[in-house]
Amino acid sequence: MAKISDNELNAVTRRIVTVYNHFLLPIGSGSNSGLTRGSIGLCNASMDDSYHRIHGEVASHEVEWKTACDEYGKEFTDIIYEKAIGEGIAKITINRPERRNAFRPQTIKELIRAFNDARDDSSIGVIILTGKGTKAFCSGGDQALRKADGYADFENFGRLNVLDLQVQIRRLPKPVIAMVAGYAVGGGHVLHMLCCSCSFHLWMVVLMLHACAFVALIRIIWLDMPQVGSFDAGYGSSIMSRLVGPKKAREMWFLARFYTASEAEKMGLVNAVVPLEKLEQETIKWCREILRNSPTAIRVLKAALNAVDDGHAGLQEVGGNATLIFYGTEEGNEGKTAYVERRRPNFSKFSRRP
Numbered sequence: 001m002a003k004i005s006d007n008e009l010n011a012v013t014r015r016i017v018t019v020y021n022h023f024l025l026p027i028g029s030g031s032n033s034g035l036t037r038g039s040i041g042l043c044n045a046s047m048d049d050s051y052h053r054i055h056g057e058v059a060s061h062e063v064e065w066k067t068a069c070d071e072y073g074k075e076f077t078d079i080i081y082e083k084a085i086g087e088g089i090a091k092i093t094i095n096r097p098e099r100r101n102a103f104r105p106q107t108i109k110e111l112i113r114a115f116n117d118a119r120d121d122s123s124i125g126v127i128i129l130t131g132k133g134t135k136a137f138c139s140g141g142d143q144a145l146r147k148a149d150g151y152a153d154f155e156n157f158g159r160l161n162v163l164d165l166q167v168q169i170r171r172l173p174k175p176v177i178a179m180v181a182g183y184a185v186g187g188g189h190v191l192h193m194l195c196c197s198c199s200f201h202l203w204m205v206v207l208m209l210h211a212c213a214f215v216a217l218i219r220i221i222w223l224d225m226p227q228v229g230s231f232d233a234g235y236g237s238s239i240m241s242r243l244v245g246p247k248k249a250r251e252m253w254f255l256a257r258f259y260t261a262s263e264a265e266k267m268g269l270v271n272a273v274v275p276l277e278k279l280e281q282e283t284i285k286w287c288r289e290i291l292r293n294s295p296t297a298i299r300v301l302k303a304a305l306n307a308v309d310d311g312h313a314g315l316q317e318v319g320g321n322a323t324l325i326f327y328g329t330e331e332g333n334e335g336k337t338a339y340v341e342r343r344r345p346n347f348s349k350f351s352r353r354p
């Protein structure tokens with residue numbers, strides 16, 4: 001009879017334990033239940049699988065923020081722009097709490113500058129969008145500045161430049177997480193829908209994401225635009241319908257009711273609801289988890305998740321990522337090198353894969 005080596009025996013034992021852990025013990029059965037995952041004596045931690053051994057826990061230390069500026073070094077007035085020291089996280093905070101973080105054209109211009117900087121900074125892998133204070137994430141467009149042609153602050157013509165910001169967030173090749181504490185109203189609600197989000201209502205906080213974005217904290221979602229004589233017939237309608245379904249989207253737009261964070265979570269409008277005091281902590285945890293993953297995989301996935309809805313623009317983005325990756329291959333390089341060396345390219349050595 002063939003003899004089993006120690007290595008083979010260990011491998012068999014590990015497999016038996018893995019199967020036991022996955023199928024025989026309910027998830028969550030731990031030390032409190034008296035039924036620990038190591039209770040057959042072969043393995044003693046509830047998370048003692050190779051994944052957890054290799055990857056370990058997500059770090060939980062506090063983030064240290066440092067004020068950031070864009071490439072022109074110009075001051076921001078309507079937003080706060082920060083980067084985490086030693087980590088790939090940028091945080092952009094709408095800073096008009098006295099107006100419940102309503103945006104004016106200047107706010108949007110600054111947000112666009114900060115998002116551009118975070119996109120271009122290769123040390124940044126994930127961006128948090130939030131509002132100052134806990135009363136509102138963002139209450140939409142500043143109605144006091146609304147004119148016949150849009151919102152006007154320091155110029156004598158109106159703008160709807162929030163539409164440019166929406167496109168920027170959607171196309172940004174890094175996840176954007178809305179960290180929503182308080183009201184997300186009208187155009188503010190649309191912004192968090194474009195992100196992954198996390199929000200809170202009363203004692204609860206909810207996390208939400210856009211595109212591939214992440215966590216936001218939302219207290220109350222309110223699509224009051226029709227009440228104030230406005231509407232978002234772009235992303236505000238189409239993404240909403242995708243997230244909650246066409247029936248619910250109609251209800252939300254036509255009735256302009258308030259929705260709590262937990263209702264939003266049930267509808268799939270937010271990713272997570274957490275207690276307010278845990279909002280930033282939870283958001284950072286999501287960021288750190290994202291940052292452990294392949295940036296290229298995340299980039300392509302964000303593009304892919306949008307592509308089906310984005311028509312030519314979606315195809316262009318996914319296609320652009322294919323080109324980006326192809327440029328890094330020997331085959332892609334052969335064409336350019338041949339051109340530079342003034343010779344015919346030799347593609348014959350590259351396999352024609354099935």
Ligand SMILES: CC(C)(COP(=O)(O)OP(=O)(O)OC[C@H]1O[C@@H](n2cnc3c(N)ncnc32)[C@H](O)[C@@H]1OP(=O)(O)O)[C@@H](O)C(=O)NCCC(=O)NCCSC(=O)CCC(=O)c1ccccc1C(=O)O
Nearest residue numbers: 098099100102139140141142143144183186187190230232
């Ligand atoms: C959010 C509230 C329910 C919060 O209520 P509360 O906590 O009691 O605070 P208030 O006392 O009401 O507010 C404090 C202070 O802030 C001022 N304020 C709040 N929100 C705004 C605002 N949006 N614009 C201007 N000012 C605002 C408020 O007046 C108070 O000022 P005082 O001087 O202290 O009195 C509540 O504040 C509220 O209901 N706010 C209004 C919400 C609202 O109507 N938002 C506008 C929706 S329309 C929109 O967002 C259009 C967006 C847009 O530009 C767009 C256009 C075209 C296509 C797409 C879009 C798009 O998608 O964005």
